[in-house]
Amino acid sequence: MSVETMSLSGRKKEVSNKKMTFWESLYLVAIVKGLWITIGHLFTRKVTVKYPEEVRTRAAVWRGQHMLKRDEQGRENCTACGLCALSCPAEAITMTSAERKPDEKHLYREEKYASVYEINMLRCIFCGLCEEACPKDAIYLTESKVLVPASYEREDFIFGKDKLVMPLEMAMANSKNKN
Numbered sequence: 253m254s255v256e257t258m259s260l261s262g263r264k265k266e267v268s269n270k271k272m273t274f275w276e277s278l279y280l281v282a283i284v285k286g287l288w289i290t291i292g293h294l295f296t297r298k299v300t301v302k303y304p305e306e307v308r309t310r311a312a313v314w315r316g317q318h319m320l321k322r323d324e325q326g327r328e329n330c331t332a333c334g335l336c337a338l339s340c341p342a343e344a345i346t347m348t349s350a351e352r353k354p355d356e357k358h359l360y361r362e363e364k365y366a367s368v369y370e371i372n373m374l375r376c377i378f379c380g381l382c383e384e385a386c387p388k389d390a391i392y393l394t395e396s397k398v399l400v401p402a403s404y405e406r407e408d409f410i411f412g413k414d415k416l417v418m419p420l421e422m423a424m425a426n427s428k429n430k431n
Contacts, residue, residue, distance in 0.1 A: 318411070321390050
């Protein structure tokens with residue numbers, strides 16, 4: 253078997269340069285085939301969703317907005333280990349760690365915490381790898397239907413701790429639901 257006739261996929265076809273007949277040169281058969289396909293699409297089910305009235309059902313593996321968890325006492329779970337930032341394929345997560353001061357024991361669980369935690373939502377691909385990499389179960393992707401809000405400024409898509417940390421009321425409600 254020569255290199256010219258070898259095909260790795262097995263789909264190699266030989267092209268012929270035969271002369272077209274008169275009817276083939278008019279392209280009538282090709283036009284009729286194209287029209288037949290178009291007419292066939294007229295009678296198929298439409299896939300358009302009328303959004304405000306109809307809400308499309310989400311898949312079971314839907315991943316919504318990010319959220320940084322708090323424990324039942326309202327302290328942040330994140331210890332600024334950086335594993336979420338390392339596992340992010342889009343490199344959307346940045347953080348800066350700091351040492352906890354003695355008067356901040358009611359705010360953070362561990363001695364080290366993330367003083368700055370930002371996710372660039374323009375880069376994020378919502379893959380969930382940050383959620384899987386976190387050893388403290390501090391970050392998770394919610395099941396909410398809320399998407400990243402639209403904006404004209406790039407700075408509005410960088411979510412800091414002000415938008416990411418779970419509200420205190422929600423943390424207290426979660427602790428009551430666990431008990």
